[in-house]
Amino acid sequence: MQQTETGLEPESVASPVESVARDEAIIQVDDLNKWFGDFHVLKSLNLDVRKGERIVICGPSGSGKSTFIRCINHLEAHQRGRITVDGVELNEDVKNIEAIRREVGMVFQHFNLFPHLSVLENCLLAPIWVRKTPRNEAIETGMHYLERVRIPDQAHKYPGQLSGGQQQRVAIARALCMQPKIMLFDEPTSALDPEMIKEVLDVMVELAGSGMTMLCVTHEMGFAKTVADRVIFMDGGEIVETAAPGDFFTNPQQPRTREFLEQILQH
């Protein structure tokens, strides 16, 4: 994996709250712009994420949160700007994209488990076919992560036989089996019944405690308060505010942020 030569690029303007040294950042996003047709969905985003940092992204529906984190593993292509993940720059080169996807796990709102494979097979697939791990070793890793998400007993069931919360935990285990350096979460709990949210959040809190670099789109403000190092508020395709959770919730700087927090916290 090649290291990008940071010396060659002009020093970009760091956003005010960011104090991350460039070479420490595992994800570097510079001037990211994306359009869906004529619709400018991401407007000049800048973000550096340190190794082990936990970032929560929130914002109103349609503000581009999903699109943003999907750009990081190139599920969406961007049209302008640079994204560098673990020293590899994302471009249209399939080799680079696949290299980055190996290091970046993703958990989706609707789980997206493979329904024709058992829970364990879901977890084995990528290690075996992408990492070329021997099957026995992959099974060991798979069971290890299924234990960590507390469902080793469901390993031989099919996803369709599990509850939503269990499915989402399998999805987390499946991503972890690739032993990624970064985990992306796109509203992992918003498709779940209330009584299942906690079991998924517990797993995520534990994961955060293990030092995983996490980018998490969520409206679970309790989760943000306990684990996030930084909270990012997006609106209209822009990063409106970035702050440590303490400041973010008690002392938001932007009127737009305040309005949003009032709306989601009033219940």
Place this chain on the structure above:
Amino acid sequence: MATHQPLPDQPPPISQRGWLRWLREHLFSTWYNSVLTVVIGYWLISTFVPLINWAFIQAVFTGDGADACNPDGACWVFVEQRLGFFIYGFYPAEFRWRPNLVFALFALSVVPQFLPLPTTIRKWLAIFGITGLPLAAYFLIAGGHFGLESVPTSRWGGLMLTLILAYVGILAALPIGILLALGRRSEMPVIRGICVVFIEFWRAVPLITILFMASVMLPLFLPDGVTFDKLLRALVGITLFQSAYMAEVVRGGLQAIPRGQYEAAEALGLGYWRRMQLIILPQALKIVIPGIANTVISLFKDTTLVLIIGLFDLLGAVKSTLSDPAWSNVMAEGYLFVAFCFWVFCFGMSRYSHRLEKQLETGHRN
């Protein structure tokens, strides 16, 4: 306080029990249902009693020739006497053990699929059926290698030829169809364009036309001296025609797979072919098993069209013997025999597809 005692179950009233109840509910529930029951019952009896009488009771099954037959019953002697021709066509009698061996291997790989055997055994037999069997069949039936005398394709015929056409057609059309379906959904415009043109061309032309072109027109365009086996030409025509249909069936399945499946597979770092092989196709093909079975069954029956380019498949073989002056009035028997053979194979395929569907059910709701 008295504790509650559950009431014992009691049998339903006599009118609600057994066959009497069934009759009442299903056949005589209203006056017009009763009329329909009587009319249809009369029709069934007046049709099937004479038919069974003709086909079985008055029929003659074995004998030496047309004289053995009873004019009031079916003359199955005809089928019995000509069975060799119906099964092998003009294939030399002394070499018939070769196709027989192929039939046995075919049965070995197919019959266990219907038996309650362990999945691994069935899987390996099925894999043999699509790899080893066609190879073995080629070397055995065509000959020319391993000291087996070569038998030209012009002498192949009957049920054997029907099965060869169908088997090769199905085996080749499915993978080509899958590739075409994937190509049609490709993001690369050139590949997509080629696949669309191919599919739309072959789907728009009747199979008869294709077979005619393959047998009559194609040789005109080939340089002198270059010849293609007629059977091979028919096989290529049938395969390309069916693969276009197969492609559209498979494409229906691809479209039914939610986007999230593609995305999850991509996010794990799987490459395109791995995504298709491991995630998308297993699900898409499962969804379209009924459609694939449909296409395969219609292909099986369409093979009878090779009659018009002078190949004697099962139908052709039977038809050609009907004009034999030694046998008069055996048309019904001949065609019934053909229909029965086709029905056995098509029904078998239909059952197998049902079985496969059940077996692959994992209780998911997408």
